[in-house]
Amino acid sequence: MALAAARRLLLHAGSRLGRREAVDGARRFANKRVLVETEGPAVMKLRNPPVNSLSLECLTEFTISLEKLENDKSIRGVILTSECPGIFSAGLDLLEMYGRNPAHYAEYWKNVQELWLRLYTSNMILVSAINGASPAGGCLLALCCDYRVMADNPKYTIGLNESLLGIVAPFWFKDMYVNTIGHREAERALQLGTLFSPAEALKVGVVDEVVPEDQVHSKARSVMTKWLAIPDHSRQLTKNMMRKATADNLIKQREADIQNFTSFISKDSIQKSLHMYLEKLKQKKG
Numbered sequence: 001m002a003l004a005a006a007r008r009l010l011l012h013a014g015s016r017l018g019r020r021e022a023v024d025g026a027r028r029f030a031n032k033r034v035l036v037e038t039e040g041p042a043v044m045k046l047r048n049p050p051v052n053s054l055s056l057e058c059l060t061e062f063t064i065s066l067e068k069l070e071n072d073k074s075i076r077g078v079i080l081t082s083e084c085p086g087i088f089s090a091g092l093d094l095l096e097m098y099g100r101n102p103a104h105y106a107e108y109w110k111n112v113q114e115l116w117l118r119l120y121t122s123n124m125i126l127v128s129a130i131n132g133a134s135p136a137g138g139c140l141l142a143l144c145c146d147y148r149v150m151a152d153n154p155k156y157t158i159g160l161n162e163s164l165l166g167i168v169a170p171f172w173f174k175d176m177y178v179n180t181i182g183h184r185e186a187e188r189a190l191q192l193g194t195l196f197s198p199a200e201a202l203k204v205g206v207v208d209e210v211v212p213e214d215q216v217h218s219k220a221r222s223v224m225t226k227w228l229a230i231p232d233h234s235r236q237l238t239k240n241m242m243r244k245a246t247a248d249n250l251i252k253q254r255e256a257d258i259q260n261f262t263s264f265i266s267k268d269s270i271q272k273s274l275h276m277y278l279e280k281l282k283q284k285k286g
């Protein structure tokens with residue numbers, strides 16, 4: 001009886017923390033929606049098909065994987081990419097924000113905040129290999145990175161498109177956009193909900209480099225090598241100096257931000273907008 005209980009506990013811990021296993025000599029750990037290879041530069045691959053939407057489960061697994069990497073002192077940098085063909089991430093999961101109750105919205109938002117704070121303030125070097133579409137929350141993930149490499153495929157777009165959904169990018173999404181592309185570009189792109197092609201994204205500075213699709217990963221690795229050559233302590237202190245104020249801005253009002261999100265997303269008019277957007281996505285399929 002006691003043994004069975006202990007096994008259950010272990011299994012539970014195993015599924016929460018992921019398994020570390022040796023595969024073809026490469027070290028990796030995985031949970032259902034995130035695969036992490038820790039051999040060479042660590043690579044974190046989102047695999048939540050069909051579109052890598054950031055469901056509550058996906059956010060949780062992502063956050064746990066990131067925490068594990070942060071705790072492994074041998075890992076100084078991570079390349080963030082996707083295993084879903086043609087999609088980096090479709091962003092926050094619309095089904096977590098539609099037709100649920102306020103307690104669910106609050107729980108979801110708390111986890112979105114948690115992942116963002118961890119990613120944005122990570123001591124590790126984060127490089128994104130953007131190998132597909134990257135709207136809204138997908139763009140947010142990329143913006144958290146220290147360097148963004150995007151595949152040169154005009155079908156792939158990136159940007160904070162919230163206004164097209166009839167919703168509003170939260171102030172901390174906006175702050176990070178402003179930090180990355182400047183106030184004027186952010187002001188325009190946020191109001192229009194612009195989804196930039198790779199060439200446009202490079203021009204405004206949403207991404208740092210655009211390369212042929214088959215070179216995204218090799219380029220991300222060579223960028224990582226360059227960044228790894230910088231002493232950690234000086235790079236980390238510099239990163240902290242650049243990002244702290246933006247992160248603190250959310251930290252000091254996390255609860256209020258959860259309340260704002262919950263009451264905003266619960267509004268009938270907002271639910272109606274999301275309903276229409278989801279219908280549009282369905283119709284697109286024909």
Ligand SMILES: CCCCCCCCC/C=C/C(=O)SCCNC(=O)CCNC(=O)[C@H](O)C(C)(C)COP(=O)(O)OP(=O)(O)OC[C@H]1O[C@@H](n2cnc3c(N)ncnc32)[C@H](O)[C@@H]1OP(=O)(O)O
Nearest residue numbers: 053090091092093094095133135136137167168261264281
């Ligand atoms: C005060 C301030 C307070 C704050 C106020 C609130 C702040 C909220 C901030 C929000 C941030 C966000 O990230 S909001 C999310 C924004 N994301 C988007 O707009 C992306 C929408 N998706 C797309 O454009 C496309 O799906 C795209 C990713 C390019 C892939 O196109 P494809 O043709 O390959 O695939 P599709 O056929 O469209 O999609 C496959 C299936 O995935 C579903 N799907 C697609 N995106 C999805 C998503 N984000 N969440 C859930 N499900 C999604 C589709 O409905 C389909 O479902 P089935 O029909 O069932 O198969």
